[in-house]
Amino acid sequence: MEVSTETALWWAVIISGIYHGINPGMGWPLAVSAGLMNDKRTSLVAALGLLALGHFIAMMTILLPFSLMSALFIWEKELRIAAGVIVVLMGIYLLINRRHPRFLARVHPAKLALWSFLAAMAHGAGLMLVPIYLGICGIDANDTGHQAVQTLMAGRLANAVIVALVHTAAMTVAGGVIATVIYFWLGLKFLSKTWFNLDIVWALSLVFVGALGIYGAYAGH
Amino acid sequence: MNVRPDPTFHATAKLAMQAPVENYGFTVMLSPDGSLPDGIAVVDLDQSSKTYGQIVHQLIMEKPGDEFHHFGWNACSSSLSPLSGHAFLERRYLIVPGIRSSRIYVIDVKDPLNIKVHKTIEPEEIFAKTGYSRPHTIHCGPEGIYVSTLGGGGEDGTDGPPGIFIMDCETFEIIGQYEMDRGKQDKHYDFWWNLPQDYMVSSEWGLPPQFENGIVAEDLLSNKYGHSIHFWDLRKRKNIQTLDLGENHQMALEIRPAHDPKKSYGFCGVVVDTSNLQGAIFTWWRDDDGVWQAKKTITIDPQPANPDDLPELLKGFEAVPPLVTDIDLSLDDKYLYVACWGIGEMHQYDVTDPMNPVLAGKVEIGGIVKDTKHPNGKDFAYGPQMVEISRDGSRVYWTNSLYSTWDDQFYPDDEGGQMVMARVGENGGFELDKDFYIDFPKGYRSHQIRLEGGDCSTDSFCYPSV
Numbered sequence: 234m235e236v237s238t239e240t241a242l243w244w245a246v247i248i249s250g251i252y253h254g255i256n257p258g259m260g261w262p263l264a265v266s267a268g269l270m271n272d273k274r275t276s277l278v279a280a281l282g283l284l285a286l287g288h289f290i291a292m293m294t295i296l297l298p299f300s301l302m303s304a305l306f307i308w309e310k311e312l313r314i315a316a317g318v319i320v321v322l323m324g325i326y327l328l329i330n331r332r333h334p335r336f337l338a339r340v341h342p343a344k345l346a347l348w349s350f351l352a353a354m355a356h357g358a359g360l361m362l363v364p365i366y367l368g369i370c371g372i373d374a375n376d377t378g379h380q381a382v383q384t385l386m387a388g389r390l391a392n393a394v395i396v397a398l399v400h401t402a403a404m405t406v407a408g409g410v411i412a413t414v415i416y417f418w419l420g421l422k423f424l425s426k427t428w429f430n431l432d433i434v435w436a437l438s439l440v441f442v443g444a445l446g447i448y449g450a451y452a453g454h
Numbered sequence: 455m456n457v458r459p460d461p462t463f464h465a466t467a468k469l470a471m472q473a474p475v476e477n478y479g480f481t482v483m484l485s486p487d488g489s490l491p492d493g494i495a496v497v498d499l500d501q502s503s504k505t506y507g508q509i510v511h512q513l514i515m516e517k518p519g520d521e522f523h524h525f526g527w528n529a530c531s532s533s534l535s536p537l538s539g540h541a542f543l544e545r546r547y548l549i550v551p552g553i554r555s556s557r558i559y560v561i562d563v564k565d566p567l568n569i570k571v572h573k574t575i576e577p578e579e580i581f582a583k584t585g586y587s588r589p590h591t592i593h594c595g596p597e598g599i600y601v602s603t604l605g606g607g608g609e610d611g612t613d614g615p616p617g618i619f620i621m622d623c624e625t626f627e628i629i630g631q632y633e634m635d636r637g638k639q640d641k642h643y644d645f646w647w648n649l650p651q652d653y654m655v656s657s658e659w660g661l662p663p664q665f666e667n668g669i670v671a672e673d674l675l676s677n678k679y680g681h682s683i684h685f686w687d688l689r690k691r692k693n694i695q696t697l698d699l700g701e702n703h704q705m706a707l708e709i710r711p712a713h714d715p716k717k718s719y720g721f722c723g724v725v726v727d728t729s730n731l732q733g734a735i736f737t738w739w740r741d742d743d744g745v746w747q748a749k750k751t752i753t754i755d756p757q758p759a760n761p762d763d764l765p766e767l768l769k770g771f772e773a774v775p776p777l778v779t780d781i782d783l784s785l786d787d788k789y790l791y792v793a794c795w796g797i798g799e800m801h802q803y804d805v806t807d808p809m810n811p812v813l814a815g816k817v818e819i820g821g822i823v824k825d826t827k828h829p830n831g832k833d834f835a836y837g838p839q840m841v842e843i844s845r846d847g848s849r850v851y852w853t854n855s856l857y858s859t860w861d862d863q864f865y866p867d868d869e870g871g872q873m874v875m876a877r878v879g880e881n882g883g884f885e886l887d888k889d890f891y892i893d894f895p896k897g898y899r900s901h902q903i904r905l906e907g908g909d910c911s912t913d914s915f916c917y918p919s920v
Contacts, residue, residue, distance in 0.1 A: 263536040342650050343652075421917050422469055424465045424534065432542075
């Protein structure tokens, strides 16, 4: 049971990465644009790298505080419930406020890492990972029992880094595949064809993941 | 909000050229003396339709005195910007400013045969929120709809410089002034940009007292109209360079950047060179050091005339100036069309090499002296003016009125509004279509044309044509 839950949670980290990656709102069109504007495939790769960096930092910015709290507090369950509630609320907020953050258009087109960071923050991309991450921490806690706070904290931090890395890698591969296929084979005609309005799906995903986190906290896995 | 991007948004100019052709055109109906409210005429451009080439619907406003001039879309291909990732706006509303009233109408054209006013923004709101007046050119951009203005605050629009303000592209709320550092810019007319390269270019006509009651001859002869173009860091909202084209180059109007965002050049039309009455086109570009440059690449000579054939304003010169009042660039960046409103000619230049344009075609119609008739034998009032090219580059439409009070000065005996169309040959050259001739309803002149689904002076493309 524990093993299959853990496997499922890690898959969730990967699937959420793929999900973020295919969303044009997380930046793959910028990689296509960079490759075409500079006439170089290396520009496409460099752009994907910068987008990944920005996304990774955004994930860490969100996961770090939760990671520290989960190590310091004994109220593991309460923290997981609170995190789930925050994620659900973010989803509801995005459902109600359907306007897009205007400031993203004010970022210079060449500042890709900054743009990627801000886009991920504005859309609550990092929050989507929090319940999954806390779920993984919860399993570890069951495995290892009571550890010294320092050891625990190091473990939780390492977990956060691995979760963010795996997630960002999945995102970059997914976005990179779409960008590459369009750049080399399909052409820009398919750019607009691959865009779907994910606003509602995205907001509902947050609600779903948050709810799952709350459920997991109560169910104790 | 749509689930898919609007099918009229295109990633590249090339894709826009391959898209289905226009079925409708929207053209300004202007009551020159303000005795009737202005309107928008819907023209049937579907060549298989029974009513092809006719005005099939009119939307007339409620209040007179707006003076419609230029207008544009709420959203265009710029929505596919990779920075947005949210291309789900609809190209549905025309933003139509009145340059005399400072009122702005948002017109819903989803059903072209039943277009209607969606929202009206009263002048007081524009004055209060922007400090500007006399809104003019519309472009849909990164943060919303950008609107250029011709006047600053105060009764005559000279209290402070004119500039650009931004409107929300969904609610049409006015957000406020665009500029953070306008540098030397103190007059305004047109503007356009290159979104991926993050620059904007703006131009200058004159301040409201210099045009509202007619052209001021003393100001023109003392070179007091605009003669500079300004380059901006688009997102920093900062004027980074002002290029003076030379004070004799009076009225630097239309800015036409290459549509392919990989290119860093464009064109600007100058109405009249006061040293020799020529009309001129400048090519502007960014050099290898990142400095903006401009060079005169086209000149059009005035034509000698008998003073008896000339209006008061021009009698002393014994010549008619070309008066370059509008230019438009085809989506493949190949042909630049230049309206010579004074001599009654529309020129087509091959600008494949932007530094060495070659005259590829010429159509004569109207004109102060020549007054050439349309091939169908009917009169064409004034001269060729607002020009719009179909996306595929095969059809060129134009109308005839410049600006109410200026029409009356240069063409005191003419009256009326016409819209005509020329067909472009396979290898350049173009000829008027004898069967396309729209006479506007009595009491109305015509001005800017917008084509359903976008045209060559609305859409900004975010990816290079490959």
